[in-house]
Amino acid sequence: MTQDAGRLFELYYTPLVRMLWRRTGDHDRAEELAQETFARAVEAPPTNPRPWLFAVALNLVREDARRASRQGRRLQLLKAESPASAPAADVEFERRERQAVVRAALACLNERDREALLLKAEGFSYDEIATSLGLARGAVGTTLARARKRLVEAYRAGESTRHAAS
Amino acid sequence: MQHPDTDLLNTWLDGELSAADGAHLEAHLAACPACAARAREQRALHQEADRLLAELDEPIPDTSPPGTIERAIRHPASAHPAGRGSPVVLLPYTELIRQRRGVRRRVVGVAATLFLAAGAGWMALRSDASGGRAATDILSNTRSPAASTLPPLVARAPALADSASGYSGVQPDAAPGVAPVNAPDSERATNTASPRSNVPQANSANPPAPASVPRAVPSFADAQVTPVSPRRDERAAPTATTFKAGIAPTEPQQVAELKALNEREPLAVERDAQISTRIGLDEARRELGGNLHVIDGLQAELVGLVPGRLVPGADPSRPVVRVVYLDGQGQSFFLDQQRIAADSRDRQALAEAVPGAWLDGDVQLRLHGALSNDSLAGLARRVK
DSSP: OOOOOOHHHHHHHHHHHHHHHHHHOHHHHHHHHHHHHHHHHHHSSSSSSHHHHHHHHHHHHHHHHHHHHHHHOOHHHHHOOOSOOOOOHHHHHHHHHHHHHHHHHHHOOHHHHHHHHHHHTTTTOOHHHHHHHOHHHHHHHHHHHHHHHHHHHHHHHHHHHHHHHO | OHHHHHHHHHHHTTTTTHHHHHHHHHHHHHHHHHHHHHHHHHHHHHHHHHHHHHHHHOOOOOEEEEEEEGGOBOOOGGGTTOOOOOOOOOOOOHHHHHHTTOOHHHHHHHHHHHHHHHHHHHHHHHHHTTTTHHHHHHHHSOEEEEEEEEOOSSSSOGGGGGHHHHTTGGOOOOOOOOOOOOOHHHHHHHHHHHSSSOOOOTTTSSOOOOOSSOOOOOOTGGGGGGOOOSSSOTTGGGSOOOOOOBBBHHHHHHHHHHHHHHHHHHHHHHHHTHHHHHEHHHHHHHTTOOOOOOEEETTOSSSEEEEEGGSSTTTTTTTTEEEEEOOTSEEEEEEEEEOOTTHHHHHHHHHHHHEEEEEETTTTEEEESSSOHHHHHHHHBOOO
16 A cells, blocks of 8 residues: 655655755755655556655656756856854855865766665665666665765865865 | 675665664674674675765755654644635645745746645545545554653753743644644655665674773764664755645544644654654653663653664664654654663673663663764763
């Protein structure tokens, strides 16, 4: 039996928005995509909701990115959310800079590695990641290991460039 | 055993090895310093990657209460602006805030449109599942039996008086006839957390601790990189599951009861804390074989059991007693405690390797959460 939509919303909305936010860097967009995902879940209630929801959401991100690149809308994705209580300007600046480096490092990964990593960070098991991304289960561990390594290496390279430049 | 390759170490660190294979590997790591070093290296990589992803999370504007399903039915049909019988409208709490502030955001229309459909579907599913019972009836049956039995643990200290009240201060405006519902479901609530969260400690090669361990001072130096894989919803929570709906409550008394329950104990705190079952002091005492430890002068938000497998360094086969506190910003922090068998010295060594953990007699304690290491260390001194 499928779980009802309200329950799914309660359980998965927050992690879904977080994952989408990490993926897109745009909070409004993340919420929109999460809501669209849930709307689809209402239309066709999934039997195995968690992998289903995240897989649909990641598909929407991919479609969205394709559309956005056609429309030259990408720049919008780089806009920053204004924090409610602005911390000290220099601290905030430093955080933004670091964040940009992380985002650039994440962008260095191929799509599958990046998605596997984002799902793992949401507590997905190998089986769930395999289901969501259509991977063989045996490939998940290797994919994750490669993704982590690349992310950390790209980040370190980015950080050293940043410090060299400043 | 042969030296494990990096894939195997990663599988182990990801919590994906079977218990038997895991035990084999751990035995090898205990005996082979080179492999233990490689495991530590891989673990550092895992932690670094997790930390980097967490860097991308932003504090959300308009610090608002963690949305909960119980607020979903906070507007009866008669109080709904669109009038009786209007369709259900579901919006994230942040959108409600934005709307109240008169800020037009493009997402509002999209959200409202989508969730007209979602709400209608939800209602349909509800009546399918219940044979037509009112939603309040259904949800009210799921409230936690222990929910109303939790007394305040200790008097609230002036210095941190806001900690516990941080919640009530950010309640959304409650409409008349509010019908909030507390609907904990340990099985499902646990599903929101990682199923693989007992991240093993790679340095299990540490020598066993002496049999009688004096109360150690916990180290918080590494607390920021504690490999807690089930992420709490600290940051994204405010955006989450608050939606308003046009469902009329049935019994006024029931409504009032549920409202009181909701105001006192938001479900989101429980879920974020991964609490599977709320417990009272007596049960905590039974579980621990002694008194519950608390932070002197602070009022606990709730006490509950967390599956041991979700807590790093804990015995995965038994639950951990978790006392949940809230700071002024509504961020949770936790005092975990679990009784340790006197003969499991390995576990004691392991326990002490976890940042923020220490032993008091045969109870392992750990203070952790969304606070600075200094704050945690200060609070740890007040645990008794």
